Amino acid sequence: MSQQFDETQVLQRVARLTRDKLTALMEAGAIFPDLTESGPLFVAADVARLDLLCEFEELFDMKPEALAVMITVIDQMHAARQDRRCLLEAIGTETVDVQMRIATVLAEVSPRTK
Amino acid sequence: MAEKKPKPTPTDDPYSVLGLTKSASEADIKKAYRRLVRSSHPDINPDDPEAAARFIRISAAHDLLKDPATRARFDAGEIDATGQEKPERRYYRDYTDARESRQRPGQAAGGFAGMSPEDIFAEMFRQQGGGRADGFAAAGRNLAFRLEVPFLDAARGGKARIALPGEPPFDVNIPAGLHDGQTLRLRGKGEPGIGGGPRGDAEVTISVASHPIFRREGDTILITLPITLDEAVLGAKVEVPTITGDVALTIPKGTSSGRIMRLRGRGVAQNGHSGDQLVELRIVLPKGDDPKLAEFMQEWRKSEHEDPRKAMLKGVPR
Numbered sequence: 433m434s435q436q437f438d439e440t441q442v443l444q445r446v447a448r449l450t451r452d453k454l455t456a457l458m459e460a461g462a463i464f465p466d467l468t469e470s471g472p473l474f475v476a477a478d479v480a481r482l483d484l485l486c487e488f489e490e491l492f493d494m495k496p497e498a499l500a501v502m503i504t505v506i507d508q509m510h511a512a513r514q515d516r517r518c519l520l521e522a523i524g525t526e527t528v529d530v531q532m533r534i535a536t537v538l539a540e541v542s543p544r545t546k
Numbered sequence: 547m548a549e550k551k552p553k554p555t556p557t558d559d560p561y562s563v564l565g566l567t568k569s570a571s572e573a574d575i576k577k578a579y580r581r582l583v584r585s586s587h588p589d590i591n592p593d594d595p596e597a598a599a600r601f602i603r604i605s606a607a608h609d610l611l612k613d614p615a616t617r618a619r620f621d622a623g624e625i626d627a628t629g630q631e632k633p634e635r636r637y638y639r640d641y642t643d644a645r646e647s648r649q650r651p652g653q654a655a656g657g658f659a660g661m662s663p664e665d666i667f668a669e670m671f672r673q674q675g676g677g678r679a680d681g682f683a684a685a686g687r688n689l690a691f692r693l694e695v696p697f698l699d700a701a702r703g704g705k706a707r708i709a710l711p712g713e714p715p716f717d718v719n720i721p722a723g724l725h726d727g728q729t730l731r732l733r734g735k736g737e738p739g740i741g742g743g744p745r746g747d748a749e750v751t752i753s754v755a756s757h758p759i760f761r762r763e764g765d766t767i768l769i770t771l772p773i774t775l776d777e778a779v780l781g782a783k784v785e786v787p788t789i790t791g792d793v794a795l796t797i798p799k800g801t802s803s804g805r806i807m808r809l810r811g812r813g814v815a816q817n818g819h820s821g822d823q824l825v826e827l828r829i830v831l832p833k834g835d836d837p838k839l840a841e842f843m844q845e846w847r848k849s850e851h852e853d854p855r856k857a858m859l860k861g862v863p864r
Contacts, residue, residue: 476636476641477638477641477642480636480637480638480640480641481638481641483635483638484589484637484638491579491580491583492580506589506590506638507642509592510592510639510642513592513593513642514642
């Protein structure tokens with residue numbers, strides 16, 4: 433079980449965050465804490481995520497809704513990277529012969545090489 | 547060996563880090579920083595292994611220049627570019643591989659369900675290499691290490707035996723004049739490549755150990771050499787240690803404590819140039835009582851001689 437933080441602890445950890453800002457980010461769907469009876473609970477990844485959101489809010493004057501769009505795109509990028517890594521790892525365990533065949537097919541199907 | 551992140555060095559000029567000159571306006575600074583966030587923020591450039599190192603320098607430069615008061619102090623030379631370092635930051639991307647990462651339900655899961663193999667590979671290929679259409683060969687990641695190098699090896703050059711995880715130990719050449727915080731790049735000693743791609747590099751950050759006798763400032767070696775009272779008064783020829791062996795040094799007659807002698811070319815040699823060694827002389831009196839010396843000094847005190855503090859006390863407001 434990874435460490436969890438309540439609202440007060442999160443506000444302490446993310447210097448730029450205020451309670452209002454946190455509520456707005458949750459309402460906009462930029463952050464998804466565990467909603468419990470005693471209030472929302474955050475994990476370490478959420479803290480880093482809030483730090484990033486606050487950084488971009490300050491730097492680019494972004495509104496919570498815009499931040500939610502941005503972080504969603506970042507999440508999708510990370511999911512895609514994770515998928516790619518798994519696939520590359522799987523292909524990496526194959527023989528060079530198989531890897532070469534895959535690469536050849538890739539070169540044919542990839543729009544980039546056309 | 548622990549992992550070590552690069553630190554900003556005093557030579558990092560914050561203006562040049564942000565691609566600006568001293569005449570930049572506040573708006574210029576903000577604009578330059580925004581542009582660099584786009585290209586170097588680790589959360590926006592997760593596939594760029596150098597991004598975190600760049601971003602540390604960029605953030606430090608921005609922190610220094612964003613506040614007009616701090617910037618004015620830097621411009622006036624009151625503060626330098628060091629000391630701007632922040633506690634090591636955990637980026638959001640550091641968590642995105644972990645199971646505990648929480649993303650919008652339904653989107654985070656990813657996966658290849660419903661995709662044909664062709665879709666998957668084409669998708670992979672598009673993402674691979676950030677624009678290069680060179681197949682599945684991906685270079686391995688770079689690994690960061692820290693290595694403590696003995697003082698004399700760093701000054702004179704030498705060899706260090708390095709053991710990286712899963713690798714038989716091997717010797718690395720330490721170039722003469724290596725300084726604290728410098729990074730040695732060991733090509734092909736990082737993580738293995740994927741799909742036949744080249745191995746990444748090992749980046750070894752050097753910390754130079756201190757030495758009981760020698761200190762170093764760039765190419766200059768500094769030592770403090772104890773001399774006896776008679777050597778100071780009468781002059782003498784003494785042996786001085788240098789990083790390449792002992793050397794004879796003539797102490798002139800009537801030498802005061804604190805006098806600094808220069809041994810030209812006895813410092814760190816690199817790039818065809820040799821630094822100097824500076825020898826600070828320190829008069830050391832005999833341990834314990836020396837009745838004969840005391841007796842002589844009693845007599846000596848009676849005679850007339852100049853007061854070394856005379857000029858100092860004159861004209862200084864007190």
